[in-house]
Amino acid sequence: MGLIVQKFGGTSVGTIERIQRVADRIISYKKEGHDMVVVVSAMGKSTDVLVDMAKEISANPSEREMDMLLTTGEQVSIALLSMALQQKGYDAVSLTGWQAGIMTESVHGKARIKKLNSERIFRELRSGRVVIVAGFQGISEEGEITTLGRGGSDTTAVALAAGLKADKCEIFTDVSGVFTADPRVVPTAQKLPAISYDEMLELANLGAGVLHPRSVEVAKKHQVKLVVRSSFTAEEGTYVEEVSGMETGRVVSGVAHDDDVVKITVVGMPARVGTLSGLFNTLASNQVNVDIIIQSSYEAAVTNISFTIALGDLPRALKTLESNREQLGFEKIDHEMGLAKVSIVGAGMINNPGVAAEMFRQLAEQDIPIKMVSTSDIKVSCVVPQEFTELAVRTLHTAFGLDTLEEIAIVHGL
Ligand code: ASP
Ligand code: MG
Numbered sequence: 001m002g003l004i005v006q007k008f009g010g011t012s013v014g015t016i017e018r019i020q021r022v023a024d025r026i027i028s029y030k031k032e033g034h035d036m037v038v039v040v041s042a043m044g045k046s047t048d049v050l051v052d053m054a055k056e057i058s059a060n061p062s063e064r065e066m067d068m069l070l071t072t073g074e075q076v077s078i079a080l081l082s083m084a085l086q087q088k089g090y091d092a093v094s095l096t097g098w099q100a101g102i103m104t105e106s107v108h109g110k111a112r113i114k115k116l117n118s119e120r121i122f123r124e125l126r127s128g129r130v131v132i133v134a135g136f137q138g139i140s141e142e143g144e145i146t147t148l149g150r151g152g153s154d155t156t157a158v159a160l161a162a163g164l165k166a167d168k169c170e171i172f173t174d175v176s177g178v179f180t181a182d183p184r185v186v187p188t189a190q191k192l193p194a195i196s197y198d199e200m201l202e203l204a205n206l207g208a209g210v211l212h213p214r215s216v217e218v219a220k221k222h223q224v225k226l227v228v229r230s231s232f233t234a235e236e237g238t239y240v241e242e243v244s245g246m247e248t249g250r251v252v253s254g255v256a257h258d259d260d261v262v263k264i265t266v267v268g269m270p271a272r273v274g275t276l277s278g279l280f281n282t283l284a285s286n287q288v289n290v291d292i293i294i295q296s297s298y299e300a301a302v303t304n305i306s307f308t309i310a311l312g313d314l315p316r317a318l319k320t321l322e323s324n325r326e327q328l329g330f331e332k333i334d335h336e337m338g339l340a341k342v343s344i345v346g347a348g349m350i351n352n353p354g355v356a357a358e359m360f361r362q363l364a365e366q367d368i369p370i371k372m373v374s375t376s377d378i379k380v381s382c383v384v385p386q387e388f389t390e391l392a393v394r395t396l397h398t399a400f401g402l403d404t405l406e407e408i409a410i411v412h413g414l
Contacts, residue, residue, distance in 0.1 A: 001033040002167035003125070007040070007135065007157035011174040012231035013077045014044035022172075022231065023084040026130055030090060035125045037164060039135045039157040040081055042073025047150070063108035067137075067147045071097070074134035074153070082132045092130040095120065097137035097145070102156065104138035104146045111146035112214070113138060113155065116163030133160065154215035162222035169224050171211065172231035177238035178203070178210055180402040181255045185393050188403040192253060194239040199253050202345045202379045206256035216240065243347075251355060252346035252400035257393050260311035261291075261339040261383060263371065266321065268331030271303040279305060279328055286320040288313050291341070292374040292383065302331075308372065308383060311337070339371060340389040343381040344396055356380045362399045368392050 006026070013019050022040075029036055041047075050069050054061045078094035085092035097104075101117030124131045135153025138146050148155050154171055161169035175183075176191055178200065183189040195203075197220035204213040210228055219226045219240060229237025269275050276295065283290055293307045309317050314335065321333050349355045356373075359380050363370055368391065372383040384392055397403060 003035045003037070003164060004029060005037045005039065005157050005161040005164065005166045005169045007153055007169070007171045008038070008231055009153065009171075009173045010041040010044050010047070012172050013040050013081065016080070018231075019043075019077070019080050019084050022081060023088055023090075025172075025231075026085065027088060027090055030130065037121060037125070037131045037133060037160055037166070038081070039133045039153055039160065040074065040077045041135050041153040042070075043077050043080075046073045046076070064144065067108045067145050070147055071134065071137040071145055074136060078132045078134045082130075085130055085132075090130060091128055092132055093124050094132040094134070095124075096134050097156070098139035100131075100133045100160075102133075102138035102159070104140055104148070106140040106142055106144065106146070108144075108146055110149040111138060111140065113148065113159045113218075116159060118163055121160075121164065148214070149212070151209070151212040152214070154212035155218060158215040158218045158222075158224050158226065161224045161226075162218055167225065169219070169226050170237075171215075171226065171228045173210060173228060174231065175210060175228075176230040176233065176235045177228050178208070178240070178254075180253065180405070181393055181397050182208075182257070185257070185390055186255070186397045188397065190402060190405045192238050192405075193236070194241055194243055195253055196243050196347045197240060198378055199345050199347050200240045202343075202376070203254050203256055206341075206343050206345070206379075206381075207258045208254070208256055211240075250346060250401075250405075251348035251352050252344045252396075252402065253348075254345045255393050255396045255400070255402065256343045256345060257389050258341045258343075259386060259389060261308050261341045262311050262314050263306055263308050263336045263339055263383065264317060264321075265304055265306040265334040265336075266328075266330045267304050267334060268302045269305060270329050271301055275303065276305070282324050282328065283317065283320060286316060288317045288320060292372050292381065294372060306372065308339070308341070336371075338386045339383050340386045340392075341381050341383050342389060342392040342396065343379055344400060345379045346400075347378050349380075350377050358399070359396060362395050363392060366391055366395050368395075 082092040082094040103115045104111035135156040178192050179189045181189040201216045204211050226240040227237045291308045296304045368388040370382045374381045
């Protein structure tokens, strides 16, 4: 017996029949005597439908009204799920973000949760109700409805689990857990029984869509016992916890890829103190998100700076650079499209030198050119031409023992 927070994503509540199934699953937990707080997303693709409607009216709709619009999606699913439970004879109550006491920053579209006023939820739990909370929304100090960013229902669930000191947070989704690679690219991808918060955070930031990155941050900070599992089967999922690669014996836990990378090179910038800060502050204040950065030959009078961005940011990046050309003092800008970023992630890297070297060797053996590299304690990323993405991902998946999830403490080939 305990307090369990569950979250069901859009696909899991995509139809009335699926909502009924979610209700049955919640009931099976209730029968075991647990207190249940359940977060749901909007049904199916309904958030996208709302976004499209807004776009038909304006290319640049007010952020406040967007939040007002998008939060209605979750309001539909919480009410329907609550009704389904009531119909099956279980007391339930649906709560919007503000009714549930989810206080956020005063930002629209990407607000962070600041605190949880948990009295209402505890009151409902004490009266024996299942509490159904709208994901992805909260309220600011000014009383405005806010959203946490696309995919933010995961963060609602983990924040509730942290704030309510729940025994467990279960994220139910349309895949059965966290995989060693995207199974559509790597047929031999394996479901991981467990992964560390840090590894999961890297994977989530690298675009493994299974969890919203901020939910993993919150889980780590508050040591929330988190599990990702299928809403369609009874299979065990993947535990996200504070394990290290040393304990699991794995050096690499996953291979991630991101296909929409553009490399921009700013040629002939004055090589002096402040050049980098000028360039990247200008980009940042125009909301251009920069990933890998390389600066060449600081010794000469001029320097070239290359960096990568997402394809979607390209027009804004070019426009920003052009309109600040004089102030930044560069000669010209080049950009290269058709690139991808392939990354290996694993907490076990910290204790195993030569992981990056092995990655380069594996890619070289397949004649895959590496355009840029970046590393962290537990990650190595290589930018490669897009046509090699799949080959690179599969090669690395095999090389680091992920096809069979064998426990390799020593990197192959060293
Ligand atoms: N419904 C929101 C979205 O589609 C939030 C979520 O699903 O997590 O982004
Ligand atoms: Mg999601």
